[in-house]
Amino acid sequence: MSAPNGKAHWSLYLYCLFLLAPLYWLVSMAVKSNRDILGGLELVPGDPTLANFVEVATNPAWYGAFVNSLTYVCLNAALSITVALPTAYAFSRYRFLGDKQLFFWLLTNRMAPPAVFLLPFFQLYSAVGLFDTPLAVALAHCLFTVPLAVWILEGFVSAVPKELDEMAAIDGHSFPFFFFRILIPVIRGGIGVTLFFCFMFSWVELLIARTLTASEAKPIVVAMTRTVSASGLDWGVLAAAGVLTILPGLAVVWFVRRHLAKGFAMGRV
Amino acid sequence: MAAIRASSLHHRYQPGAPPVLEGVDLELRDGEAHAVLGGSGAGKTTLLHLLAGLLRPSAGTIEFDGRDLTAASPAERQVAQVFQFPVLYPALDVAGNLGFPLVNRGWNAAAVRRRVGEVAELLSIAALLTRKPKQLSLFERQLTAIGRALVRPDVALVLLDEPLTAVEPAAKWRLRQALKTVQGELGLTMIYVTHDQTEALTFAERITLLHHGKALQTGSPEALYEQPAHEAVARFIGSPGMNLVDGEVSAGSIRCNGQVLGATAAADGRCALGFRPEWAAVGERGVPVAVRSVRALGTLGGVATGLVTAELGGQAIHVQQRLDGPVGSQARLHIDPSRILLYRNGWLVTDATG
């Protein structure tokens, strides 16, 4: 066990090895041809090739799916933040009829299994003509990203002293000016962390994304499962696509690395 | 209890980092109540951590009763500490918190209960023994934390790190009273670290003034007030602090602004002249000064006293005196010639050192 401020314990390095080993294997598969993969086990790829990545990057079925995924993830994040920010502010600063119940009810939506929503989602989004569009997936993912965004942002807004609101009012600033030019810059770390969580839950989800898309808006995660069922054999291309789906996550975590620990501490019960 | 001697303690947090302590010497008699006074960044907390064994000094030694414990762990030193805010174990009740250090040292349950009862009685918290920290006021929590520091009968040294900071003003006095009583009754060796001179002056038998990592002076509260060894001590102690004005010594007389203020045996040359606000008076005799403001402080023995702010050769000075009559804007300043202190390069000039 570590002392405070102490050095990392050796078991932490061991655990990181455990985390990275499957990923290393995925990457090593991605730079091998299918013949080499099935030919025999090798710890370090003997004949590395980028052919699998070229295949993913040039085949419209692959990169189109990639673009679809990024589209709905960004839409979802923008939508979640936009609706969650005023709500988080209201929960943090005001008391109103049914506020506690509303807050709790929002969180219970996080407890609904996506599988429960498959059927009604399919019918609902077909009925309003959104089926097979990125917007449908973005909206459906709001099911769990919006409650989460409200929850996290509420913590960050509450950490801002109320005196800031009062000072802005005394200085004669309008509420919109205060909200957009003063409050939002102050909690931008919190907004970054919220984006991280929205991304984390929207980018990784398969079940709803699969149900609400057919061909036009097919996301990358679905493209991968269909490749498995169709040929089931081209491990190299599958691994390459898998590696590429990890990259946006890495970019996001790099972006919010300074706020990561604080963001996790913000949740309240 | 133990006598403590720390010799030329140096500390820096990383090699190459600026030093936090530069050669601090500290000596405590067995059973002494000692205060370490200093502003923020003076190195007070670092000094405490070194004494407690939470840090190892970069250089220097620490002895308890003549035993060199520089490298000893906190547990080996038998040191206890009270922190700025009440540090209690949240899951344990007051009795559990008080008994914690005893249980860790292998005491049996009956002995722990007896000792916890004694300490709780001493601090008048016996009624709170079954409460959890959450159910206590800030004052009661800090009292419990103090109790935990006192619970070991063999404790060699109790460190108090600004223990009144978190407590509401009305309770500060009660807590300080409780501390002083316990210190006296048990004959504890205590170090009380604070930036508040009132706390230090009322608590301690002797005070060490720490300034930018150096111990400038150790002495009784009176010594620090009457004979500050360094300009920084002179300014820090007292409210307002000591007046320090530019002056010089020539042919045995102390001069300021061309006027002779007194006589000295010190060698000729420029120096700073120090005097407490109550060692001077503004009136009809002395050197001419320009009075800037007069502020009434209250009455003392039926006579109004006040603080006069004036300018002497362009330097602001404060004088505390009886307000017998009106003070005009052009007046004269008289300083008790026997009490003028001379400082060269920051340090007090005594006649012997010339």
Added chain:
Amino acid sequence: MRANQKAWLAVAPVVLVVAFTAVAPLMTVVNYSVQDIFDVHTRLFVGLDWYRETLRDPRFLEALVRQLGFSALVLALEIPLGIWIARCMPLQGRMTVAFLIILAVPLLIPWNVVGVTWQIFARPDIGLLGAAVTALGVSYNYTSSAFDAWATLVLMDVWHWTSLVALLCFAGLAAIPPAYYQAAALDGASRWQVFRHVELPHLKSVLTIAVLLRLMDSLMIYTEPFVLTGGGPGASTTFLSQYLTSMAVGQFDLGPAAAFSVLYFLLILLLCWLFHASVMKRGDAAA
């Protein structure tokens, strides 16, 4: 806090979005669960029949038992491991950021890619893990042995989600003032006592969140076993979501699937509420 009913205006967008994404679909599900639907125009009110049928369905009950077993197992592994990992972290410095990033990586990988990664990693013919275990002389094949499938799934879930617990606990540990550790050192506390009396009480609220999140998410698990084992061999790794999906999408049994859905949601709500209530009750008793 100011009382202000106008705050509802600020909350309105969220209520609208949630009404569209959650309330309307849930009402539809409840509606289906009490009807027998032949086609769009022919419906029959059947009351609680579908619920009765679901509760008597042996495959539902088996999936339920598997589900509860799986959730209990992964929680029992991930919570202590996550606390341990958080305790091993250095509190500050460049290495801390590096560790935080490595820990966060599994959380950001699409769930089916997690499945694919482990599918490749654990295969006896092309996978490092599978080959290593086989080389040790252990007969291992997650596609044919139920035990191996379970072991692989649990290991994968630990790989995937322990980071969440660890990151939450690390945030909790980083918020403990150093004075608590110093006091414990002066009081002669052992490492175990530091953990028991200083760290654990301060981790209570983040641990509550961690257990709640892991409880609800592990009860909803679908994608990873779907990709890795497809619910097999046999039905040995078919959990509730997988069974429900096969009912709703594969067989179009609207009524039973809807009744199943309602029961499933209520089960998660109930378990989360039970846990939360027990934590709060113990907190009050301690307070």
